[in-house]
Amino acid sequence: MQVSKLTEIRWHGRGGQGAVTSAELIALAAIEEGKFAQAFPSFGPERRGAPVLVFNRISESEHIRVRSAVTQPDIVVVLDPGLLGIIDVTSGLKDGGTLIVNSSKKLADIKLELGGPWRLAVVNATAIALELLKVPIVNTTMLGALVKSTDTIKLDSLLEPIKERFGKLAQRNIEACKRAYEEVSIAELIPASERIERAYVKESWPSWRELAPGSVVTEPGNARSYRTGDWRAQCPVFNHDRCIKCGICSLFCPEDCVNQNEDGYFEADLYHCKGCGICARECWTQAITMVEEIEE
Amino acid sequence: MRRVGFESSFAIAEAVKMASIDVTSAYPITPQTHIVERIAQLIADGELDAEYIPVESEHSAMSGCLGASAVGARTFTATAGQGLELMHEVLYVASSMRLPIVMSVCNRALSSPLSIWGDHSDVMAVRDTGWIQIFAENAQQAFDLTICAFRVAEDPAVLLPTMVHIDGFHLSHVIEPVLLPEVEEVNKFLPKFHPRYTLNPSSPSTMGDFATPDLYTEAKKSQDEALRNSMKVILQAWRGFGELFGRDYLPVEMYRADDADVLLLTMGSFSEVAMEAIDELREAGEKVGLVRLRLWRPFPFHEFRRAVTQAKLLIVLDRAISFGGPGPVCSEVKAALYHLKKRPQIIGFIGGLGGRDISVEGFRNMIHRGMGKAEQGKFEEFEIFGVRE
Numbered sequence: 001m002q003v004s005k006l007t008e009i010r011w012h013g014r015g016g017q018g019a020v021t022s023a024e025l026i027a028l029a030a031i032e033e034g035k036f037a038q039a040f041p042s043f044g045p046e047r048r049g050a051p052v053l054v055f056n057r058i059s060e061s062e063h064i065r066v067r068s069a070v071t072q073p074d075i076v077v078v079l080d081p082g083l084l085g086i087i088d089v090t091s092g093l094k095d096g097g098t099l100i101v102n103s104s105k106k107l108a109d110i111k112l113e114l115g116g117p118w119r120l121a122v123v124n125a126t127a128i129a130l131e132l133l134k135v136p137i138v139n140t141t142m143l144g145a146l147v148k149s150t151d152t153i154k155l156d157s158l159l160e161p162i163k164e165r166f167g168k169l170a171q172r173n174i175e176a177c178k179r180a181y182e183e184v185s186i187a188e189l190i191p192a193s194e195r196i197e198r199a200y201v202k203e204s205w206p207s208w209r210e211l212a213p214g215s216v217v218t219e220p221g222n223a224r225s226y227r228t229g230d231w232r233a234q235c236p237v238f239n240h241d242r243c244i245k246c247g248i249c250s251l252f253c254p255e256d257c258v259n260q261n262e263d264g265y266f267e268a269d270l271y272h273c274k275g276c277g278i279c280a281r282e283c284w285t286q287a288i289t290m291v292e293e294i295e296e
Numbered sequence: 297m298r299r300v301g302f303e304s305s306f307a308i309a310e311a312v313k314m315a316s317i318d319v320t321s322a323y324p325i326t327p328q329t330h331i332v333e334r335i336a337q338l339i340a341d342g343e344l345d346a347e348y349i350p351v352e353s354e355h356s357a358m359s360g361c362l363g364a365s366a367v368g369a370r371t372f373t374a375t376a377g378q379g380l381e382l383m384h385e386v387l388y389v390a391s392s393m394r395l396p397i398v399m400s401v402c403n404r405a406l407s408s409p410l411s412i413w414g415d416h417s418d419v420m421a422v423r424d425t426g427w428i429q430i431f432a433e434n435a436q437q438a439f440d441l442t443i444c445a446f447r448v449a450e451d452p453a454v455l456l457p458t459m460v461h462i463d464g465f466h467l468s469h470v471i472e473p474v475l476l477p478e479v480e481e482v483n484k485f486l487p488k489f490h491p492r493y494t495l496n497p498s499s500p501s502t503m504g505d506f507a508t509p510d511l512y513t514e515a516k517k518s519q520d521e522a523l524r525n526s527m528k529v530i531l532q533a534w535r536g537f538g539e540l541f542g543r544d545y546l547p548v549e550m551y552r553a554d555d556a557d558v559l560l561l562t563m564g565s566f567s568e569v570a571m572e573a574i575d576e577l578r579e580a581g582e583k584v585g586l587v588r589l590r591l592w593r594p595f596p597f598h599e600f601r602r603a604v605t606q607a608k609l610l611i612v613l614d615r616a617i618s619f620g621g622p623g624p625v626c627s628e629v630k631a632a633l634y635h636l637k638k639r640p641q642i643i644g645f646i647g648g649l650g651g652r653d654i655s656v657e658g659f660r661n662m663i664h665r666g667m668g669k670a671e672q673g674k675f676e677e678f679e680i681f682g683v684r685e
């Protein structure tokens with residue numbers, strides 16, 4: 001029996017960034033090429049801005065039966081550079097695999113942070129998307145980088161699925177995809193290189209013996225310790241020169257994280273601010289601007 | 297102590313009064329109506345100081361009980377048949393939130409055809425809801441086991457809702473003598489309800505929260521352990537009750553079964569009818585006995601195995617049908633015995649559906665028919681007893 005080659009991809013993005021669409025387009029393109037493919041998100045409640053995982057499996061010639069989450073990917077794609085500091089994106093990435101990152105940083109700098117026995121590809125997809133699509137949504141752009149740096153599918157196979165999905169906007173998305181295909185910089189694989197170990201906050205779960213009867217939560221308001229600030233792609237910046245201290249931003253903030261400081265000015269608590277931009281939109285005097293999160 | 301003539305419904309209402317409940321949230325449905333009407337009357341007459349929440353459906357009745365129990369109120373309700381079905385999803389919430397609500401179920405058949413009469417279809421449909429489930433066989437037991445139910449349910453090591461099943465009409469509407477203890481004696485047996493976790497603004501907590509796949513399995517494991525471990529407390533409570541009041545209860549109760557080659561298994565009010573049949577057969581020299589399953593959940597595996605493994609044949613009567621499958625009690629019994637080397641052969645009957653009576657003679661015939669089938673090796677899933685061909 002001939003063993004079919006199975007390629008597994010893990011996408012790291014945020015709710016609302018279109019990672020699910022990326023994976024779906026890859027699967028549709030692979031199916032178009034006569035292959036077998038899957039695309040699925042890690043199932044759960046959808047929250048705009050929250051880190052999400054999406055998966056692909058592509059097989060040359062066989063129906064894919066495995067449906068569990070991809071934990072040892074051949075390819076990892078990171079749509080949001082802000083995730084690099086909070087999530088171990090290279091977790092389980094196979095030796096000889098490929099890591100593709102959206103970042104404004106240089107390949108050599110990313111390599112210092114995320115080096116390992118894999119091929120590294122970097123593209124400034126946000127810049128391309130902002131220029132061509134006028135929005136920082138990089139899902140179609142990153143497809144170009146993926147096609148160039150791996151041999152999963154051909155660029156042409158993506159065109160039909162993109163046209164179908166985006167209709168009038170398809171042409172611009174195709175351009176963005178092609179631009180990333182051309183601009184992505186790829187470092188050659190150095191097989192023996194060391195994995196750079198970094199410390200990440202790990203979630204830990206209790207044993208059944210530790211649960212209170214009925215799983216009652218006895219520590220009210222513990223959602224406060226949940227760092228929703230990690231979900232932010234854009235950050236509100238308050239210009240005190242324009243601020244009239246009206247407090248409208250504070251009233252409208254859905255996270256209730258805008259508070260008045262000692263001088264009477266309003267400020268966002270960045271531990272909880274999700275970067276939704278509502279405060280900036282509601283401010284009478286345009287004292288608030290949303291700026292891209294700076295990569296750490 | 298007083299000796300009175302009460303139907304089981306009134307006996308239960310009396311137990312609820314002596315348990316001095318704080319809240320009932322109920323919707324009347326035949327054949328349970330007498331229980332909640334009587335409780336409403338007791339409250340209206342000032343004999344019971346409790347809140348009666350009248351609701352528009354059983355779904356709301358159980359939801360009201362959830363809220364009441366969660367704030368730490370001793371909570372009771374009663375229902376039957378379709379009403380129990382309408383509560384179904386909330387039953388799971390009650391047990392999963394570990395709220396020690398006590399409920400009488402006047403067992404009734406399920407529609408359609410519409411039937412207000414008794415069988416165990418409603419019980420079997422809620423088998424897996426995580427409630428402790430106990431069967432009473434007469435009005436005295438209905439009273440006793442309701443008092444015990446509060447003590448078991450509210451025990452800090454248990455905290456699980458508890459159903460006391462009585463057969464619709466056959467118990468709910470039959471007047472018989474009942475011994476009523478003095479309320480002081482009941483108070484000695486049944487301590488006040490002091491839950492550790494309650495919904496209380498001065499010490500807030502969250503109940504019935506959300507669980508991702510990372511937590512749900514652990515939540516269910518802990519719930520299942522609690523139900524299994526409730527057995528210890530049930531045994532203790534019944535022993536304590538026996539010491540105080542002289543009436544003993546066990547998870548599996550036997551009747552003239554010591555040297556029996558053939559055992560019949562029944563639940564609920566039919567058990568006493570079946571005892572008569574056993575007496576007659578014993579007099580005729582037949583080595584037959586009766587097993588009564590008093591505790592349905594947690595299933596008393598240990599006690600059940602010990603009770604039946606010496607017999608050659610076990611005849612199981614189910615009062616519910618699992619369409620296209622085995623009789624629900626019979627299949628549990630088979631599963632409980634499967635891995636044992638020494639175990640009886642099993643013949644399953646389904647009978648007493650939708651209020652169809654089974655007389656003493658009927659039980660004699662059932663036992664003989666079961667023995668005949670076993671001799672002929674006819675071990676099909678079940679036979680519907682007395683169905684017109």
Ligand code: SF4
Nearest residue numbers: 253273274276277279
């Ligand atoms: S962007 Fe503004 S409105 Fe939105 S969460 Fe942050 S502070 Fe609140």
Ligand code: SF4
Nearest residue numbers: 243244246247249283
């Ligand atoms: S809404 Fe604008 S002007 Fe008003 S307090 Fe907020 S930042 Fe200042």
